[in-house]
Amino acid sequence: MGRFLWPVLGKARYWRTIRIGGRAFLLAAAGIVGVVVGGVVTPGTGKILVDTADLQLSAWYAVLTLLQTLICLHGLVFRAAGVPFRETWPLTVPSTLITIVVATAFHDVLSPAGSISMVGALLLILVRNEWVWAVCCGIGLIALATFWLWPMPESSMPDDASIAQGAVVGIVGAVAVRATSWLALRTVELAAANAEIARLTVHQERTRISRELHDRLGHNLVSIMLRTELAERLAEGDRRQSERESRAAHLLARQTLQEMRSIAHGTLVADLDAELAAAIDLLESRGAVCQIRIGEQPEGAAAETLAWVVREAVTNILRHSQPVNCTLELVRIEDRFEFLIGNDGLLSTESVVPGHGLAGIAERVERIGGTYGAESVGDRFLLRVTLPSNSPVPEDVPADE
Incomplete structure (x- = not known):
């Protein structure tokens, strides 16, 4: 039984569960102890003391009953920590042994119904909802059967009023134990859910920052690299054009710094018109001939998503190919928008791997x-994206953005 002092969950998790429960555990413990002390310990100890005048015997009864209570509270922590009944049922072994000892030792003075009900209190905590009241009724029937199967001495037999009072106390006590246990369990579950929500929120924010840094800054850094290389090549032959490229690279670096700050604060919004214009300018500065067909443009979430697609697609073109001809098409077909961007000069088909x-x-x-597709034929790469005209706001983007 030693391993059930702290079962598989370990001491750290055991005490962490108690800390998470906080006030709910205190209320549950107070409720369970109050039911036991008011309904079992006090009347039982008083009757033993009156009938036997043995203070030591009365103290033993109180100690054994409170030990039963500690087992119940122990089981409550196990349930709150998520330990299933198949691992906690051995707690009923010492509880049953205490019940047998109390029922045997005090049978001449007290009815064993009170001791049996303590096992019921433990099972009310450990057993799942669909069986809990069946267990409660079963314990009640066992306690009632003891009046006929194991009759008390005539001088100690309680009268009808005492039996009725005990039944009421038992029913009220069962409801109180279950209610306070439920409160403690729900409190721990709520605290665990809040911790998981916080963890997922942090993970989601990290994913957003990582994705936007990759999409936005990756494109800008590639553009800066290409413009500085071009400025270096033009430095001797066309000094004026070289200066223009250098200024463009400098302005893009300043823009990149501002965008990085916006990404960190979650305020960056992609502009489709600006991205299309920047894409065409960058491709043409690389020497590519662009065939452009831009019709009606989407709005809202679809427009922002497509802006990110344009930026990332151009970044991939510049990284993995030396384009001579590029095609950009954006058209509306019934209730959807289709965007197509293609280029030749693909350096390797390995770059098509997602x-x-x-x-x-x-x-x-x-x-x-929306839907997405990418394919390569020879040295030509084609990216096709289809977006619904009424696009929902992405879950990780606030509606007011």
């Missing part, structure tokens, strides 16, 4: 109910 970039696009598109 990584952080393509995975990020797929995640953003699917979050608002």
Whole structure:
């Protein structure tokens, strides 16, 4: 029985569960102790003292009954910590032994119904909801059967009023034990749920920052790198154009710093028109010829998602290909928008394997109910995205954004 002093959950989890329960555990313990002291200990000890005038015997009765109570409170902590009944049922073994000792030792003075009801209090805590009241009724029937199966001496037999009073106390006590136990269990579950919500919120925020840093800053850093390389090549032949590229890289670096701050504060919103214009400018500065077909544009969540798609798609083009011809199309077909961006000059088909970039696009598109597809034929790569015209606001983005 030693391992049931602190079962598999360990001492640390045992005391952590008590700390989480806090006031609810105190109220539950006070309720259970109050029921036991008021309904079992006080009347039983008083009757033993009056009938036998043995203070030591009365003290033993009180100690054994309070030990039963401690077992009940121990079981309450186990339940709150999530230990199932199949692991906590051995607690009923010492509880039953105490019941047998009390019923045997004090049978000439007291009815064993009070001791039997203590096992019922423990089972009310340990047993799941669908069986709890069946257990309660079963314990009550066992206690009632003892009047016929194990009759008390005639001089100690309680009268009808005492039996009725004991039955009322038993019913009220059972309800009180169950109610206070339920309060403690729900409090611990609520605290655990709040801790999990906090953990998931932190994880979600980290994921958002990671995704936006990858999508936004990755694109900007690639653009800065390309513009500085171009400025370096033009430094001797076309000094004026080289200066323009250098200024553009400098402005983009300042913009990147501002965007990084916006990402940290969760206030960054992508602009579709700006992203389309920046994409065309960047591709053409790389020497690519862009064929553009931009029709009606989406609004709201779909527009912001598509802006991120454009940025990430252009970043992938510049990283993994040397494009000569690029195609950008955005059209509305009935209740959906279709965006297509394609390029030639693909350096390797391995770049088509989903990584952080393509995975990020797929995640953003699917979050608002769209579809995504990517394929390569020879040295040509094609990305196709379909978005519904009435796109819901993504769950991790506040509605007022």
